[in-house]
Amino acid sequence: MERLVRPFFERYTPSVARELLGCLLVRRIGAKTISGKIVEVEAYRGSDDPASHSFRGATKRSAIMFGEAGHVYVFFSYGNHWCLNFTTEGKGQPGAVLIRALEPVEGVEEMVKNRGVSEEGRLTDGPGKLTKALSIDGSLNGEDAVTSKRLYVLGREAQVRISSSARIGISKGREQQWRYLVEGNPFVSKRVTRSR
DNA sequence: ATACTGATGGCCT
C-alpha cells in the first residue's frame, strides 16, 4: 500500500472523508508499529459548518485547520480525551476529517497496554479511545502526515461499502450527513446521536 | 437494554 500524498487531502472535505474509509492508519513509536483500518470518520469544514471549530475563523486551537492539507490536527476534548483529525482543502480554506473508529490491525498488545484494559475488545471504537490506544496526544498536533515517520496513512487496497449519517455529539449542523462508516463493520462506535 | 452523570479543561459569550 502507498502512503497518501498531499493532493489526496487537498480536496472537498466530505470526499476526503469518504475515501479515508478502508485506509490504514499507522502509528510508529521507535521500533513499534501500531495500525488500524479506518472504519468511521466525520467531515468538518469552515464558515458553512456551524459544528466546526473553524466556523468563526481561526483561533489558537483551530489554526491548523486553516493551514496546508495533510497535517495532523489533535485537540483536547471534554477535558479528558484527545481527538485525531487530518486537515483538508487549501490554505485559508479550512477543513478536517475526524477519525472516529479503527479496526485494529497491528500492535493489539500495545493497544491493550495503552488503553489500560485487560480485554482485547472495543479498543478503538471511538475517537477518544483510538487516540489512547495509539498513544496520540497534543505533541503530534501539526505533524505533517505526508512526510511523518510517526503518524501517516496508507491507501486502501479494496473498495468499501459506505453508509452515512448525521455527525455525533454536535447540536448544530445536524442537517449534513457528514459521518461516514464502513457498512456493517463491527468496529464502528456504538454511541448513538444525542438528542440535545 | 437505555439513562444519566462525574471528570476535567479549553473556548465562547
Place this chain on the structure above:
DNA sequence: GGCCATCAGTATA
C-alpha cells in the same frame, strides 16, 4: 458561566 467533535461507571428496566 455555559457549552462541548468523550468515555466509563452506575443506576434502572
